[in-house]
Amino acid sequence: MAASPTHQEAEAAKSSCKYATAGISYLDENGSESQSKKRKGTTGLDAGSIAEPSVDIEGSCAEEKVLEKKPQLGWLLSLSYENHTVVIEFVLLGFGSLYGLQIPLFSLCLLAYVLCLLGNLMIIVLVSSSHLLDSPMYFFLCHLSLCDMLLTTDIVPSLLHIILKNGRTMSFPDCITQFQLFGASTGTECLLLTVMSYDRYLAICQPLSYVTIMGKRLRHHLVIGSWGLSFTITSIIAVMISRLNFCSENIIDHFFCDFVPILQLSCSDTRLLQTIDLILTAPVTLLPFMAIFISYVFILAVIIRIPTVTGRKKAFSTCSSHLIVVSIFYVSLIAIYLVPASGHSVIALKILSLMYTVITPFLNPLIYSLPNQEIKSTFSKIVLLKCKKAEKLGL
Known part of the structure; x- marks a missing residue:
């Protein structure tokens, strides 16, 4: 020896x-x-x-x-002791070296974030202050805007920091919190889009009973159920993730803490967690998508049977904005989470994630407000009223 x-x-x-x-x-x-x-x-x-x-x-x-x-970026933040590993921070790589695109991408994301907040806040203020917009569709749209603001605020500030610094460190609790808010807001948006499709189904397919069915009580129950179910499911998954063991690898090749990148760093057996995640997230992702698809099958069937072209255009215009938003949102989600990992590159995954975390919340207010005469007229009346008050005060 x-x-x-x-x-x-x-x-x-x-x-x-x-x-x-x-x-x-x-x-x-x-x-x-x-x-x-x-x-x-x-x-x-x-x-x-x-x-x-x-x-x-x-x-x-x-x-x-x-x-x-190891670079001094907090990469060396774990140590194995008695067969246990403690990870106190994760490293988010973001988009890596951007080769001159750093400032343009930062400016684009910052502009989209600011306009997203302003556009969604405008919709919330208009719907809350105008009696002309006191209908179920605008009530759901108000909560969709609130959901978009929560989603972008959870992701974009961290993304801007990552773009400027070519990466960042994030503590383990902050990473889990970001994942929870991201999952809850995404799930809530799926359910709200489903509720809005059901509202359009009632308005077009059952117009005589629409007011009776979609009363204030049902509206509030649908909204509370959407928020509550999403936050409950995401909280359960976040707690289960926080109990996993993580090895010395703490590098996430993404610009936010998503479910799959976090699980890839774990030393624990994650098969049970992935099964539970699939079971719990189905009611807020797959089932809503199926419900939206079925609703629009009935809606299109009714629109086709309308005898006049003007009537068909008018009926379709009431749901066209919602259909565009649903298409953009679900195409991104399906491409990321249902297409196998070998089906797209890492950079393609990040671009698709950028679509539904930044671009879609930015486009939603534009899609819903620009073609909508009621929102535009309400906005014009409020602006004119403010201008008249300013003139009376001598401002």
């Missing part, structure tokens, strides 16, 4: 290797987190927590050389 290295050999090994342990968290015997400490022949654990170990000089040097190669 080979003899253990002497104290002098250990000191020599230590002096020849630089310990880059700043910012790493460890677990002591009690499971509490303690700052790294330098100690002969150890890697930062308390002297009382373990016995004096033998030092593998070659192994120590090899390990330290690996550590020195």
